[in-house]
Amino acid sequence: MEEYLQSLFNEASKKLNYLNDIKITFDVPKILSHGDYSSNTAMLLVKRLKKDPRQIAQEIISALPVDSTVIEKTEIAGPGFINFFFTPAYIAQITKDILAREDNYGRSEKYKGKSANVEFVSANPTGPLTVGHGRNAVFGDTIANLLEWVGYSVDREYYFNNAGRQMRVLGDSVRLRFLELLGQKIDFPEDYYQGEYIKDIAKSLLDEHGDKLIEEPAEGIFKRTAEAEIFKDIKHSLERLKIIHKIFFNENSLYEEGKIQKTIDAFKSKNLAYEKDGATWLKLIELGNEQDKVIVKSTGEPTYRLPDIAYHIEKFNRGYDLMIDIFGSDHNATYPDVLAGLKALGYDSDKVKVLIHQFVTIMDGGEVVKMSTRKANYITLDQLVDEVGADVVRYFFNMRSITTHMNFDLLLAKKQSDENPVFYLQYAHARICSIVKMIEKENLHASTKNLELLSTDEEQQLLRKLHQFKNEVQLSAEFFETHRICTYLEELAAAFHKFYTFCRILGSERKLAEARLSLALATKIVLKNGLTILGVSAPERM
RNA sequence: GCGCCCGUAGCUCAACUGGAUAGAGCAUUAGUCUUCGGAACUAAGGGUUGGGGGUUCAAAUCCCUCCGGGCGUACCA
Structure with a gap:
């Protein structure tokens, strides 16, 4: 329209x-x-x-x-x-388009030929994913879906670093637990990783190798095993939510391929870097930011800014038209430096879109649960999926604008899961499937020949909603907002239930019944397509 | 102190990015079933959009200011 x-x-x-x-x-x-x-x-x-x-x-x-x-x-x-x-007759014609395109209805080719990279999760393998990572993961994957629906070809990417201080501490945490299992009295530092999973990894090493490892350095087999085990768990947690990254990019490769040095050289040749107090500083004030920042510490180790810039250059070189970074709000101070650095080196930083989501506050029975990976005081993403299911988790994280500081009350989620809006949508879908099956037994089939008969308020309201879907997908993709799809689907489902309450199919005059059936089918298709974008299943029965 | 985000119904959140009478769900109250799935539907109550100023035909939305909360503000990531 x-x-x-x-x-x-x-x-x-x-x-x-x-x-x-x-x-x-x-x-x-x-x-x-x-x-x-x-x-x-x-x-x-x-x-x-x-x-x-x-x-x-x-x-x-x-x-x-x-x-x-x-x-x-x-x-x-x-x-x-x-x-x-x-005119009501014109509005009703949408049914034809939907039935014709089916699973593809709502897709567009507006950005056909463009490529995008969505980088998300990107947690270092130091522990299991938490609920906080869940928001990042679900949102990122859904944004990727949305971009695909408007025509982009999309790469999902996970950026990590297995060479930093965090990972050294991880390796040593495992080593100490290992020694502990051998009966040694150890003093486990407070700032080491406290989680049970560290003990599990130590235990598996002991089972496999016995006390042979007693002299091994933390950075060797302890760290390697920990990384491998934890990464395996992370990937598994993500898969449960239907999230699969195409690319796992190791920060370390930037060093190995000399790309870090190349970036330093580039800044120096543009006279944008200088030495002070034994460190290398980037002239960010000159680039319009608040203050200059260190890019290479006096120890010779780069700060995160430098590899971040080098990493984005790497992505630029792959030729993406759009690069999306998804961060939690704790990173909100870091990206302006990165963007300024890229711009200074001649890259079009407008192609990089940084999406910052606010934190998830976990409540348990009205009490705030403070989370810390290191202190092992957290609820893992796996636990959450165990408790409420993948569909609810995906829907829940998608249904709110990322700018809101959302509350997640575990008690409420468990107790009231029956009343979660995701079930309302799935129910509408399942209900239609069941109706169609039933009605076809009556030898009645959907037909779009007499759509002009769909003229009641309920039918027209439902048809109008269906009209909005394609536009809603496009706006959601362009504004990078997944929650719009949820709001839309809830309205669509409500319009359907209302239609279904007031407009009988069985018992109506044949032509009208056929038209109504086709309207129900069109609704089913749009519900399913919307849920598919969100990564939520559309069950045929519940 | 400074930067980013937030403050909307009892609770959790929307509001087509500046549009007309601020809407949903949950909760509360009152209703609707001998027939297509009641995980549904109908209706009611509930608001000075944190306070105050400003911008214009029009402000929850933009600007200023104050109050309250979150996250940052590293030679950690």
């Missing part, structure tokens, strides 16, 4: 030149009596034309070559909105 309106305005702009100077948009009004679509174009032109907006609106309407079989009414309302009312 929007495309049609757009084409009307394109025609009109040939007569009314001023329409070319302004961005014409169409909104779906909140209130039914304001029509199917509404445009504020006239009001935006008030300043320029110095005329009454309602008068401008009238001028525009007169210039629109409206086809009365498509639009039954246009009106000027309020301060100067132009409202469009489509």
